[in-house]
Amino acid sequence: MYSNFKEQAIEYVRQAVQEDNAGNYAKAFPLYMNALEYFKTHLKYEKNPKIKEAITHKFTEYLRRAEEIRAVLDEGGTGPGPASNGDAAVASRSKTKPKDGEDGEDPEQSKLRAGLNSAIVREKPNVKWSDVAGLESAKQALQEAVILPVKFPQFFTGKRRPWRAFLLYGPPGTGKSYLAKAVATEAESTFFSVSSSDLVSKWMGESEKLVSNLFEMARESAPSIIFIDEIDSLCGQRGEGNESEASRRIKTELLVQMQGVGHNDDKVLVLAATNTPYALDQAIRRRFDKRIYIPLPDLKARQHMFKVHLGDTPHDLSESGFEDLAHKTEGFSGSDISVCVKDVLFEPVRKTQDAMFFIKTSNDTWMPCGPKQPGAVQTNIQELAANGLASKIIPPPITKTDFDKVLARQRPTVSKSDLDVHERFTQEFGEEG
Structure with a gap:
């Protein structure tokens, strides 16, 4: 298996040398870095000391060449001098980097960037920190990483640097994506929201270019x-049997970009979410300097969630009613509670559809009621609608009985074994949210 890593490294070197010879230093640099990543992986598996020594020697040469190119790209000056080794390109001293606007943007790059434009969240999702129930340490860590560096850059001097990569993990439906929406709302930053479908292309070599362009766009739009x-x-x-070559290349490119070699990435934060942290590649996992467990909501958080999801919908629940609901939903995820409330919201509508008696309220609307209630009129919504009163019919407020009825038929979706896996991962690699 490990020979694949060496072959891939050699292929990247070939492409890098080609671009280096042509003076395309911006393209040559990431290719050299990809080659180095594959050589590094190959060295882990190589047992022959002589081959190991030869690869290490080549690794050092290519790293030196990549550093020369990086220094030039950072300065925005002319091309680097001739490469110091026989395999790397000998770049002509007379070659200079094209000036902005001389040749315009690469049309291929424009096409890739146009595809990524849809990943930029331009409308704030309108989810505030206060809407996120519980998860105090996760919120605090994200505020340290997202809000403080933008509002108070003077805090981050010397060795104090903001967090650069966060991994949110936990069972499905615990609010990982919801927390990301709160970050998008509260942060004064450009927010790129991407999924695997945004970064995987059927064209050979295009997926890693998409990853590279995504990070380039993020650096240009920093913070x-x-x-x-x-x-x-x-x-x-x-190295899994079902892993495709494209998947390997995406991972390598993501590793290189997250390492930020040759770039100032202090103002680019990578935030990722997963339900299966053990499935992550170890090298990728190490790139996330903060790994936060997003557990099932506790009692207070569940109580808060019921209130948030009900919003301003009329109801007759007291504080103790909400507390009772929180006790009854032990083991429910945030998503389970959302589904429960959504179902409950329809209970008054169902009552209104089935009602045989209505009462006219003080503000001239009609509401379903019991047959013995004073002022009750025997009718139904069809008759009221036929008399031109359709817009005057309103459903009754939500009651505790509505919740009891829905909860009697709903079960939590997260199993004990799911929780055990995440708690074990937290003990080994993570921290509590």
């Missing part, structure tokens, strides 16, 4: 946040 949902679908364990 910015890249949110990758379900990152496990992009970055599963390397």
Whole structure:
């Protein structure tokens, strides 16, 4: 298996040398970095000391060449001098980098960027920190990473640097994506929301270019946040039997970009979410300096969620009623509670459809009622609608009985074994949210 890594490294070197010879240093640099990543992986598996030594020697030469190119690209000056080794390109000293606007943007790059434009969240999702129930340490860590560096850049001097990569993991429906929406709302940053489908292309070599362009766009729009949902679908364990070549290349490019070699990435935050943290490639996992467990909501959080999801819908629940609901939904995820409330919201509508008695309220509307209620009129919604009163019919307020009825038929969707897996991962690699 490990010979694949060496072959891939050699192919990247060939492409890098070709671009280097042509003076395309911006293209040569990431190719050299991809080659180095594959050589590094190959060295882990190589047992022959002589081959290991030869690869290490080549690795050092290519790294030196990549550093020369990086220094030039950072300065925006002319091309680097001749490469110091026989394999790398000998670049002509007379070659200079094309000036902005001379040749215009590469049409291929324009096409890739146009495809990624849809990933930029231009409308704020309108989810505030206060809407996110519980998860206080996760919110605090994200505020440190997202809001403080933008509002108070003077805090981050010397060795103090903002967090650069967050992994949110936990069972499905616990609010990982919801937390990302809160970040998008509260942050004064460009927010890129991408999924595997945005970054996987059927064309050979295009997927890693999409990843590279995504990070380039994020650097240009800094301060910015890249949110990758379900990152496990992009970055599963390397070397698995069902892993495709395209998948390997995407992972390598993502590793290179997250390492930020040759770039100032202090103002680019990578935020990712997964339900299956163990499925992540180890190297990718290490790139996330903060790994936060988003657990099932506790009692107070569940109580808050019921209130948030009900919003301003009329109801007759007291504080103790909400507390009772929270006790009854032990083991429910945030998503389960959302589904429960959605179902409950329809209970008054169902009552209104089935009602045989209505009462006229003080503000001239009709509401279903019991047959013995004073002022009750025997009728139904069809008759009221036929008399031109359709717009005057309103459903009754939500009651505790409505919730009891729905909860009697709903079960939590997260199993004990799911929780055990995430708690074990937290003990080994993560921290509590």
